[in-house]
Structure formats: C-alpha cells, structure tokens
Amino acid sequence: MKKGFITRLIAGQYQLKDIESGIIIEAKARGKLRFVRVDKDDTFNKNIGERTKKEQKTIQISPKVGDFVYFEKQEDQYFITEVLPRINDLKRPDVANVDQVLLLFSVIRPDFSFTLLDKFLVILGQENLKPVLVVSKIDLVSEEFLKDLQNKLKYYENIGYDVYYINSKQRIGFDVLTHIFKDKTSVLAGQTGVGKSTLLNALMPELNLKTQEISDALNRGKHTTRHSELYPFNEGYICDTPGFSKIDFNTIRESELKDYFIEFQEIECKFRDCKHINELGCGVLEAIKDDEMMKSRHENYVSFYNEIANRKKIY
Numbered sequence: 001m002k003k004g005f006i007t008r009l010i011a012g013q014y015q016l017k018d019i020e021s022g023i024i025i026e027a028k029a030r031g032k033l034r035f036v037r038v039d040k041d042d043t044f045n046k047n048i049g050e051r052t053k054k055e056q057k058t059i060q061i062s063p064k065v066g067d068f069v070y071f072e073k074q075e076d077q078y079f080i081t082e083v084l085p086r087i088n089d090l091k092r093p094d095v096a097n098v099d100q101v102l103l104l105f106s107v108i109r110p111d112f113s114f115t116l117l118d119k120f121l122v123i124l125g126q127e128n129l130k131p132v133l134v135v136s137k138i139d140l141v142s143e144e145f146l147k148d149l150q151n152k153l154k155y156y157e158n159i160g161y162d163v164y165y166i167n168s169k170q171r172i173g174f175d176v177l178t179h180i181f182k183d184k185t186s187v188l189a190g191q192t193g194v195g196k197s198t199l200l201n202a203l204m205p206e207l208n209l210k211t212q213e214i215s216d217a218l219n220r221g222k223h224t225t226r227h228s229e230l231y232p233f234n235e236g237y238i239c240d241t242p243g244f245s246k247i248d249f250n251t252i253r254e255s256e257l258k259d260y261f262i263e264f265q266e267i268e269c270k271f272r273d274c275k276h277i278n279e280l281g282c283g284v285l286e287a288i289k290d291d292e293m294m295k296s297r298h299e300n301y302v303s304f305y306n307e308i309a310n311r312k313k314i315y
C-alpha cells in the first residue's frame with residue numbers, strides 16, 4: 001500500500017500525488033472501502049449528533065481534495081483504499097487538511113458584503129481557522145471609496161484578522177501577499193466572480209485558469225471554476241475552488257455563536273452566560289455605545305442568532 005495526497009477530484013476521478021515518488025497518478029475510490037472506523041472524537045465524526053455518536057463505529061467517507069490516503073494498484077487501475085484522519089474538514093469549500101483560508105472579497109462586482117464576511121468568519125471559526133482577508137479589484141473604485149472600506153476593515157485588523165488589498169490585473173499588492181503561502185496548504189474561498197482564479201493566474205501565469213467577467217445584469221458571477229484543485233506554489237499548495245452564491249449555517253448552536261465573534265472575548269460583560277442581545281447592563285451593548293464594538297458586527301450577530309434559532313424550530 002502506498003500513501004498519496006489528493007490534489008483534484010473531477011467526476012469520481014481523483015488525481016493523487018504519490019508521497020514517496022512525487023509522481024502524479026489518476027485513481028478511483030472503491031465504494032466498499034470508503035468505510036473507516038472512527039473514534040468518538042475523530043474529525044470524521046464531527047457532524048454526527050451527540051446521541052448517535054457513542055454507537056457510531058464506522059461511517060462512510062468520501063475522499064476529498066487535501067486528503068492523505070492509502071492507495072494500491074489492481075490490474076491497470078489505481079484505487080484509494082483508505083482515508084487518513086483529517087486535521088480539519090471544510091465543507092465550503094470542500095477541502096481537507098487546510099493550513100489557512102484566504103477569504104476573498106471584491107470591492108465591487110460583486111459588491112463587498114459585511115454580512116457575508118461576518119458569516120464566513122463564524123463558519124471558518126468553527127473549523128478553528130482564522131482566515132486571511134483579501135480584498136480584490138481595488139482598481140475598480142475611487143480612492144475615497146477604497147479609503148472608506150479600508151477604514152471599516154481596520155476594525156477587523158484590530159480584532160486580529162490580517163487584511164490584504166490587491167489588484168490582480170496589474171499584480172498590485174502581490175509583493176506582500178506571496179510570502180504568506182510558504183510551506184502551507186492554502187485555500188482560496190469566496191463568492192463567485194470575486195477573482196480567485198485571477199489571483200492564482202497572477203501568481204502562476206502558466207496555470208492559465210479560466211476566468212470570466214461577472215454578469216452585468218445580475219452583478220453576479222457565473223461559477224466559472226467547477227472543481228477544487230490544489231496547485232503547488234512556494235513549497236506549499238494553493239487550492240482554487242468554485243465560488244458560492246449562498247451560504248448557510250449548518251451545525252452551529254445559537255449558544256456557540258458568540259465564541260466566533262472573537263472580540264467578545266476582549267469585551268467585559270459582567271453576566272455569565274449572557275447572550276449579548278438585549279440584556280440590560282450587558283457589556284457588549286455598552287461597548288457598542290462606546291464605539292468599541294462595530295455596530296454592524298453586532299447587528300449581524302443578532303440576525304445570525306435569530307436565523308439559527310428559527311432554523312432549529314423547523315426540525
């Protein structure tokens with residue numbers, strides 16, 4: 001049995017890198033062998049409800065991009081026989097064993113959205129990943145417009161997120177960006193049309209990835225990239241992924257939500273188990289009044305809280 005690293009998946013066909021030889025091969029996953037034994041706290045087990053967790057012994061795993069696997073040759077075909085435990089397991093984009101996520105937002109086309117940003121910070125926070133924010137298409141707006149956005153995003157820098165500004169067409173901002181990829185598996189995530197593939201092409205022109213102008217009528221992308229793929233870069237890998245047009249919370253509980261608004265940890269609230277929504281004397285609400293917490297962040301927190309609570313009622 002040999003060990004491999006999955007760099008691509010298209011229609012059931014996997015591209016693997018043989019860890020030992022570095023040779024790239026094509027393989028399939030054998031349905032029956034996709035079952036693996038899992039421990040109670042295994043990452044594979046994360047999305048299983050608490051109640052069923054104890055009895056759960058084997059679950060079905062589909063290998064995905066970023067997975068380390070065992071594979072073997074049978075007749076003329078390579079088969080993946082086992083998926084090794086994952087360090088983390090992103091659903092959107094669908095990639096395993098990620099060191100860092102670059103969350104791309106364009107200034108316009110599509111328009112920058114603080115709601116989408118806050119939502120994504122929660123979802124990635126659940127995976128224990130603190131994304132790097134990348135703002136693209138800075139060439140498409142006036143200096144004042146960009147300054148205004150940069151001022152708002154200062155808040156995010158202050159609470160601990162790195163923010164980069166780029167123009168992939170003229171490779172502006174790339175000198176500072178390139179070093180963050182060293183030795184890491186990085187994933188580009190973001191709405192369709194924000195410029196993920198264009199960013200990769202700017203880093204590696206030889207890739208010649210397909211990119212496409214977003215639709216003027218809809219101010220929306222067209223899902224140009226159709227599959228996730230890892231490309232070697234700077235002693236690591238960068239993953240181009242299909243953009244999304246909509247995202248939802250799936251496994252989060254409303255009581256957990258506050259853990260992923262990382263500034264709450266710094267703001268003192270005298271109430272234990274406070275929801276920080278409308279409690280009289282809540283420290284978070286005080287911090288908003290004192291301009292220490294960004295108002296739109298808190299509004300998004302409350303709206304996400306309600307979204308999660310309402311979703312629960314449906315089931």
Ligand SMILES: Nc1nc2c(ncn2[C@@H]2O[C@H](COP(=O)(O)OP(=O)(O)OP(=O)(O)O)[C@@H](O)[C@H]2O)c(=O)[nH]1
Pocket residue numbers: 136137138139140166167168169190191192193194195196197198199210211212213214221222223224225226241242243244
């Ligand atoms: N002016 C300008 N245009 C950009 C920039 N980055 C990307 N674009 C353009 O935006 C459009 C969409 O870019 P893509 O790279 O295809 O976007 P994507 O995020 O890969 O989209 P999906 O594959 O659908 O998820 C293309 O026409 C790009 O040329 C930028 O920094 N400045």
Ligand SMILES: [Mg+2]
Pocket residue numbers: 196197198210211224225240241242243
């Ligand atoms: Mg793309």
Ligand SMILES: [Zn+2]
Pocket residue numbers: 269270271274275276277279282283284285
């Ligand atoms: Zn509070």
